[in-house]
Amino acid sequence: MKWTRRDMIKGLAGLPIVGGIWWAGASKGLMTNKERSEILEQLNIKPSLSSALPSIGGKPIRVGIVGFGIRGEQLCKSLGFATKEWLQNMEKAVEKNPKHTALKDFQAQDKLNINLVAVCDAFDVRAENVIASFSTKENTVKRYKTHQEMIRSGNVDAIIIATPDHWHAPMAIDALENGVHVYVEKPMTHTIEETYRLREAAEKSSALLMVGHQHRQTLSFKTAQDIVKKGTLGHVSMIQTNTNRNDDNGAWNYSIHEEANEQTIDWDLFLGSAPKVPFNKNHFFRWRKWWAYGSGLSGDLLTHDYDRLNCVMNMGIPDSITASGGIYTHIDGRNVPDVLQVNMEFPNFSTGSSQEKGKEKGMTFIYSATLGNGFSRPTLLMGHDATMELGNKLTIWPDSRSTKYETMLKSNKMRPSNPIFQYDPGANIPDAISSATSQYFADKGLMWTYINGSRVDSTFLHLREWLSGIKNGGELSCGIKEGFEEAISAHMTGLSYKLGRRIDWDSSNQVIKPIEGINFDEVLLSNA
Amino acid sequence: MAKTKKMWGLKDSVALMRIFIGWHFLYEGIIKLYNPDWTSFGYLASAQGPLKSVFTALTSEGVVGWVDGLNMAALIVVGLTLTLGIFEKLGAIVGIGLLALYYLAHPPFPWLMQVNVEGSYWFINKNLIELVACIIIYQLPTGNYFGLRRVFNKNKEEIKIENL
Numbered sequence: 001m002k003w004t005r006r007d008m009i010k011g012l013a014g015l016p017i018v019g020g021i022w023w024a025g026a027s028k029g030l031m032t033n034k035e036r037s038e039i040l041e042q043l044n045i046k047p048s049l050s051s052a053l054p055s056i057g058g059k060p061i062r063v064g065i066v067g068f069g070i071r072g073e074q075l076c077k078s079l080g081f082a083t084k085e086w087l088q089n090m091e092k093a094v095e096k097n098p099k100h101t102a103l104k105d106f107q108a109q110d111k112l113n114i115n116l117v118a119v120c121d122a123f124d125v126r127a128e129n130v131i132a133s134f135s136t137k138e139n140t141v142k143r144y145k146t147h148q149e150m151i152r153s154g155n156v157d158a159i160i161i162a163t164p165d166h167w168h169a170p171m172a173i174d175a176l177e178n179g180v181h182v183y184v185e186k187p188m189t190h191t192i193e194e195t196y197r198l199r200e201a202a203e204k205s206s207a208l209l210m211v212g213h214q215h216r217q218t219l220s221f222k223t224a225q226d227i228v229k230k231g232t233l234g235h236v237s238m239i240q241t242n243t244n245r246n247d248d249n250g251a252w253n254y255s256i257h258e259e260a261n262e263q264t265i266d267w268d269l270f271l272g273s274a275p276k277v278p279f280n281k282n283h284f285f286r287w288r289k290w291w292a293y294g295s296g297l298s299g300d301l302l303t304h305d306y307d308r309l310n311c312v313m314n315m316g317i318p319d320s321i322t323a324s325g326g327i328y329t330h331i332d333g334r335n336v337p338d339v340l341q342v343n344m345e346f347p348n349f350s351t352g353s354s355q356e357k358g359k360e361k362g363m364t365f366i367y368s369a370t371l372g373n374g375f376s377r378p379t380l381l382m383g384h385d386a387t388m389e390l391g392n393k394l395t396i397w398p399d400s401r402s403t404k405y406e407t408m409l410k411s412n413k414m415r416p417s418n419p420i421f422q423y424d425p426g427a428n429i430p431d432a433i434s435s436a437t438s439q440y441f442a443d444k445g446l447m448w449t450y451i452n453g454s455r456v457d458s459t460f461l462h463l464r465e466w467l468s469g470i471k472n473g474g475e476l477s478c479g480i481k482e483g484f485e486e487a488i489s490a491h492m493t494g495l496s497y498k499l500g501r502r503i504d505w506d507s508s509n510q511v512i513k514p515i516e517g518i519n520f521d522e523v524l525l526s527n528a
Numbered sequence: 529m530a531k532t533k534k535m536w537g538l539k540d541s542v543a544l545m546r547i548f549i550g551w552h553f554l555y556e557g558i559i560k561l562y563n564p565d566w567t568s569f570g571y572l573a574s575a576q577g578p579l580k581s582v583f584t585a586l587t588s589e590g591v592v593g594w595v596d597g598l599n600m601a602a603l604i605v606v607g608l609t610l611t612l613g614i615f616e617k618l619g620a621i622v623g624i625g626l627l628a629l630y631y632l633a634h635p636p637f638p639w640l641m642q643v644n645v646e647g648s649y650w651f652i653n654k655n656l657i658e659l660v661a662c663i664i665i666y667q668l669p670t671g672n673y674f675g676l677r678r679v680f681n682k683n684k685e686e687i688k689i690e691n692l
Contacts, residue, residue: 003679011679014612017547021554021611029562 035413039420042408043396045227053468056113061467064118064156066147066171068126069285070254071185072162075212076134078459079160081116082106083133109460112467118156120144122266123284125259146269147171151178158207158470160463161185164293166274169194176205181470183463185212186307187299187490188483191521192512195487202480210466210476211483213307217461220394223423224312227388231352232396232421234385234404235360236313241305242377243297243369251330251338251371252288252300256281275527282333289334291494291527296336297369298323298493305367305379306344307478307486312381312390313351317485318344318365320504323496329372335527338371342493354385354404367493386420394423488512491524498523543670545661546610552658553623554607560600568596576642577635602626610665613675620666627659 063079065072073083082090090103119130119141131141144150147167150159151174158181161171169189172182176198188211189195202209215221227233245251260281267279274292277283287293288300309315325340344365353360368377381388385402389395398405400416408414462478469476492503492512504513512520560566569592575583586595602622609619636642636649647653671677 007678010674011613011676014547014550014675017551018554018608018611021551021607022558025555025558026562029559032563 038413039408042405043227043232043421044230045223045232045421045423053465053474054472056464056467056471058113058471060113060115061470062117062155062157063114064120064144064150064159065116065130066120066150066159066161067163067167068119068121068130069162072121072126072160075160075162075183075185075459075463076116076130077106078109078457078463079114079116080109080111081134083129085129085133105457109457110464112464113471114467115139116141118142118144118150118153118159120147120150122270123257123260124264125257145266148174151175151180156180158183158467162212164270164287165190165295165299166293167272169198170272172209173198173201176201176207176209179205179207181207181209181466183210183212183466184483186303186483186486187295188487189491190295190299191524192488192491193521195484195491199480199484208466208469208476209480209483210462210469211478211480211486212459212462213304213311213478213482213486214459214462215304215308216311216477216482217458217465218392220392220423221308221311221390224388224390224394227394227396227421228312228351228381231354231404232386233351233381233383233388234399234402235353235355236351236381236383237360237363238382239309239313239363239365239380240377240382241309241365241367241379243301243305243367243371244374244377245371246374250374252286252294252334253330253332254285256285260284289332289336291335291525294336295490295494295524297325297338297340297371298342298497299490301369302340302342302367302493303486303490306365306489307482308379308390309365309381310482310485311477313349315346315349315363315365317488317505317507318346318492319348319507320345320502321489321492321496322502323493324500325369325497329370337497340367340369340493340497342367342496344489344493351383354402360384392424394421395419396421491520494524495520498526539668539670539673542664542668543613543674546613546616546665546670546675549623549658549661549665550607550610550612550619552607553603553626554611557600557603557607560596560603566596567592568599571633575633576640577632577637579632583633599626613671614677614680616669616671616675616677617666620662623662624659624666627655627662631655631659 065076068076073086076082077086087103090100090106093100094103116130116134117139119127120143121127121130127143131143135141142153142155144153147159147161150156159171159175161168161175161182161184163171163185165187168184168187169191172184172188173194175182189198198209228236262279265279265281265284267284270284271277283290283293288296294300321342321344323340323342325337327334327337328339330338342365344367345362346365347362349363350361351363379390381390384399385404386399387397396419398409398414398416398420400409402409405414405420409416414420465477468474488505492505495512496503499515499518501515505511506513514520569587572583572587572592572595586592603626606619606623606626609615610623631653634642636651636653638650642649669677672681
């Protein structure tokens with residue numbers, strides 16, 4: 001064996017290279033892990049898991065659906081009842097695009113122990129659709145002309161109210177007074193007066209009231225609560241949240257059914273307490289555009305964002321609200337604004353402080369909405385120590401002038417441009433094709449949440465919580481307290497927009513501070 | 529007149545290329561080895577092109593863990609063989625296989641949306657070029673000239689000589 005020096009160099013030169021690469025790769029990996037665990041240790045955020053609910057046993061709960069429009073159909077689907085038409089459409093959609101998961105998600109959903117036994121809708125086509133789609137050999141869905149008849153029939157244990165806003169409270173109050181459980185869509189009420197009456201009815205009744213803010217089931221929001229509670233963000237002085245839509249559907253110009261006419265629609269039933277006007281299909285199908293039946297951006301979309309934040313922060317009703325806006329993008333006869341800016345003041349609210357005592361207190365909640373632009377502006381919680389983007393995903397960036405993270409920022413272990421925490425329970429799930437409006441809701445965490453890596457409809461979880469509460473008792477995550485706060489905040493916003501002035505809340509007396517010569521409910525309902 | 533010995537020949541260039549490619553593979557493998565959170569899930573789930581369904585199938589629960597492990601091991605095998613210059617033909621073939629999969633998972637075809645890629649490409653991308661380079665390494669093994677193989681072969685040559 002004659003090994004020259006040349007042989008040794010040429011033969012073994014690879015070894016130190018391998019050693020070097022190994023060392024570089026390993027140390028980088030270990031460094032990153034160490035830095036990350038150091039940050040995570042300091043933040044101490046524990047992504048919370050959904051609480052397990054007791055099963056809904058015994059005899060099936062008999063449920064009636066009041067209002068089978070767009071939302072009513074969605075709610076029934078979440079209950080496990082999809083119309084034949086929808087199932088056919090989804091099958092076609094899957095044929096066209098195998099990635100379309102709506103049908104698969106629906107089929108994978110747990111079955112709830114309920115019978116859908118009753119329907120009430122002013123439009124014959126919709127009511128008949130429910131009967132034809134959901135009736136089985138054992139159970140025929142029965143149609144009732146009015147909610148009173150349904151509630152008093154003795155055939156329903158619980159009702160779901162998915163009607164125009166002006167019907168929410170009258171139906172909910174009537175049901176609660178008759179011991180029938182209620183799931184009511186948002187906004188909970190249409191006027192201030194009925195908000196108090198509904199609260200009284202709910203408090204007196206043995207039946208349960210759930211307000212349909214399904215995002216309270218979103219897993220990321222539960223984690224966000226933990227983040228805020230632990231003071232990760234420091235003192236949050238501003239929240240900014242937005243609505244951006246730029247399509248007909250998003251601007252409430254829903255399609256008008258071809259079979260809609262005075263024979264198929266019970267117009268007087270639809271109007272109820274609303275001003276008597278001649279039959280108008282536009283009003284019937286696009287009621288969200290008029291104060292008489294809906295509440296526009298303040299009741300329809302602000303409530304989502306307000307309750308999302310109230311769920312995370314528990315800040316309650318603001319001390320005052322100013323709002324402004326106008327009808328700028330859809331001048332089509334509507335009288336609710338399509339552009340709206342709202343400032344809610346919480347001068348005494350604090351999420352805790354990392355600075356000297358007494359320096360920080362108070363928060364402004366800004367809601368900004370347009371129906372003429374679809375650029376997705378994130379929801380931001382802005383604290384002295386960090387900023388959090390809130391949605392189905394959570395992202396936290398440290399603030400460059402943070403007191404809490406000063407040392408870590410100085411030693412470059414944290415950088416203001418790099419998130420220090422990201423929570424994305426759906427990261428492992430390729431997304432399906434979603435429409436513009438559904439993507440809008442999904443991004444806000446209003447459509448679905450993720451449990452153990454699979455996507456779950458949050459409305460299903462919300463309904464299940466309500467049904468479980470009916471059978472087993474237990475706290476509801478969006479009961480009368482939350483509904484009351486949501487409704488009052490929405491009504492104060494509507495008033496401020498319409499009156500062009502600041503509306504104040506008297507928290508000790510639990511009333512909106514009166515303004516001389518002005519009847520608030522008249523203002524809210526007026527079409528001016 | 530005796531030919532002057534070339535200072536830098538084809539063999540040197542190929543050996544250098546071999547080491548660089550080995551280096552690249554090895555580092556990619558090691559980085560994944562030391563990052564417990566690494567997974568190929570996102571890369572596979574967002575796959576495009578004719579084999580999309582195959583790659584998507586690999587993301588299913590129970591499978592993706594194996595895919596991650598195999599990928600990491602294969603990267604390190606290619607990295608070690610090419611950097612050290614031993615069993616480099618095997619390394620080159622495994623490398624070709626890996627690169628072909630990477631290329632097919634996100635092929636730079638103009639009619640496909642490019643996700644999870646850096647740079648701008650039209651049919652040819654860096655994966656494909658590196659794949660061709662691995663073919664050259666397969667055809668022109670240089671471990672005997674510059675690599676661990678030289679050390680082992682030296683032994684064999686010595687034995688052969690002794691036997692003669």
